[in-house]
Amino acid sequence: MSKNNSGEKYSEELMERDKKEKSSDRRIKSPIPYNNRELSWLDFNSRVLEEAMEKENPVMEKLNFLSITASNLDEFFMVRVAGVLDQIHHGSKKPDASGLTPHQLIEKLSEKIHDFAKRQYNCYSRSIIPALKNKNMVFLKVKDMNEKQLKFIKSYFKSLVFPVLTPMAVDTSRPFPLLANKSLNLAVRLSDNDDNMFFALVQVPSILPRFLELPCGEGRAFVLLEEIIAHYLSELFELYNIDAYAPFRITRDSDLDIDEETDDLMEEIQKSIKKRDRGVPVRLEFSKKCDKEIKAFLVEMLKVTENEIYVQSGPLDLTFLSKFARLDGCDDLCFEPIKPVDPPADFYGYSDLFQAIREKDRLVHHPYESFDVVVKFIKKAAEDPNVLAIKQTLYRVSGNSPIIAALIKAAENGKQVTVLVELKARFDEENNIQWAKKLEKAGCHVIYGLTGLKTHCKICLVVRREGNIIRRYLHMGTGNYNDSTARFYTDIGMFTCRDEYGTDASSLFNVLTGYSTPPEYNKFIVAPKGMRSFFEQMIINETENARAGLPSGITAKVNSLVDPSIIELLYEASNAGVKVNLIVRGICCLRAGVKGYSDNIKVYSIVGQLLEHSRIFRFENGGAPKLYMGSADWMPRNLDRRVELVFPVEEADLKKRGFEILDIMLQDNVNARIQKSDSTYILVDKRGKQRLNSQKYFSKLALMEQRKIKNITVEKTIGTPIVPKHKEEAK
Secondary structure (H helix, E strand, C coil): CCHHHCCHHHHHHHHHHHHHHCHHHCCCCCCCCCCCHHHHHHHHHHHHHHHHHCCCCCHHHHHHHHHHHHHHHHHHHHHHHHHHHHHHHCCCCCCCCCCCCHHHHHHHHHHHHHHHHHHHHHHHHHHHHHHHHHCCEEECCHHHCCHHHHHHHHHHHHHHHHHHCCCEEECCCCCCCCCCCCCEEEEEEEECCCCCEEEEEEECCCCCCCEEEECCCCCEEEEEHHHHHHHCHHHCCCCCEEEEEEEEEEEECCCCCCCCCCCCHHHHHHHHHHCHHHCCEEEEEEECCCCHHHHHHHHHHHCCCHHHEEEECCCCCHHHHHHHCCCCCCHHHCCCCCCCECCCHHHCCCCCHHHHHHHCCEEEEECCECCHHHHHHHHHHHHCCCEEEEEEEECCCCCCCHHHHHHHHHHHCCCEEEEEECCCCCCCHHHHHHHHHHHHHHCCEEECCECCEEECCCEEEEEEEECCEEEEEEEEECCCCCCCHHHCEEEEEEEECCHHHHHHHHHHHHHHHCCCCCCCCCCCEEECCCHHHHHHHHHHHHHHHHHCCCCCCEEEEECCECCHHHHHHHHHHHHCCCCEEEEECCCECCCCCCCCCCCCEEEEEECCCCEECCEEEEECHHHCCEEEEECCCECHHHHHCEEEEEEECCCHHHHHHHHHHHHHHHCCCCCEEEECCCCCEEECCCCCCCCCCHHHHHHHHHHHHHHHHHHHHHHHHHCCCCCCHHHHHHC
């Protein structure tokens, strides 16, 4: 067995044992109110689109939100829509938890996505383009350019564009080419002097910027790359007449089919990645003015159905707007940036991070408090001669990761470094493969995960010799070890060196890297064994407390709530009188406020300047509230098919802080929307209330806390004034 499939035996036994113990198999006696997860996800993307249309948002932020909706939708087609189509292809007629069969669902998805696409392009043409024009910024067509601009694009085309273009004729000797997933192309209809019709394709090169800034006397002017290429098509097809052209774009099924029983998981994933660009088309996008013959030609070549065709009223692939939104010189057209406080208040005044953690547990709230403290923790461990070993899980990391650099340095310094790199992290597979190779080359012991399970937990263990004892230092978090996304994802990390946590961490890594039997953890709640039953029992406890007249309540912040068993238990808790507040950014299959099911449940979704990513759970516990944080959402995949970690926050000050974070988010009336009983969302009513943007509030709070602790530190440094003895006696 390959070292990279370490844990195969464990994962098989674990899944078999867990089938017997988890309560998700209990049958739901009657259908419960349950939103389809795909339709609920589209509702979430609509909430992001609302931010692109929000009048108060700066224009460049509107562009960015619109770009996010386009990027989100691409992935949705590549994975979720492709999955439904695959079920149909295999003849599945089984209804999902919402009662929809694959055929029924694809019809609803098609209708909803077509409507969504219209709203996207209405936002672009009716809101954003006029807003840009008001700021003296315009996108020009070639026909509207002045002589200087025409000369500029001619030079640009000749020197940079023309050399990388490859015109591709399609005829009996040259078949329709395999077009890359998400690539933007121009289809061209040609004719010769005898009026014979021909077709050809030109791919818009992704290696070049999608837009070009033009010389402009006043304001700023831009042109899209496809406009330039279209203007010079005659130079690519000199022997033919150009009768029509049309931009088009295809999206392919990109969900990897990986054989995890292989002897080399990395090689298997690399082979699967190459298939992404050859997946079946699941969406074909045209411009609104597409030539009729070109459309018929493409539909025939790509074998798409009418439901899979999307006619867009503007430039295809709006994801380019994210780069446009970061144009130099446009800071005044963006949100005021949320600048991380560095160092966080909990670490202020400490040059030795290990000393700070020995004194007490520490909590860091990103991005309001800098992620650099996590990077420094690992760098310090890499350099410290007393550190013997570092063990860490990596799910998604940045392109130039200082975490990876520190781990490599640690290995070069002779420390034992073990890294679990999850190669199956969707759309980060190639990135993770490259990092895994670099880590292995540096002498790190690299594990690729467990067969049949994704390793999604976020934990770093540092083993340090201190005199005659060995002490274990831990960082556990709700988000990835990614210094790039840590600037705009909200996450929380906790540092501790408590023995019970350290013992649990060692046990968890032994399970991940070897054949250890899953232990009974002291503090950790670990999926797939034990986490489902833990959360279900915690909800049941609140239900029983409510019925017994004891204090009860549940507050949970997750990215997604999908699991039917968890939802059913929350309904039962609501019926028992438990007040349930749920902060769910994305998919929420639970329906709030449904009479007889969820009268006592409120669901909030916060969509704002930052992406809400932290997972936090509070249970009232009969008057002695408990707080947990971790990597897991309430989805079947997190509870049953991933290695996840949820940990208790027990230090009194940190618990208080965690409770305050939840309370503040529940008071947000700027970014928050509340779910109605029909599963639609409306903005929280702010009439008569002071505006509270929780993300801005947390940013100010982090700065205030740092200043507060800074003043205390300065006072301690200055010391207590020495009072002359005679003055002391005079008192």
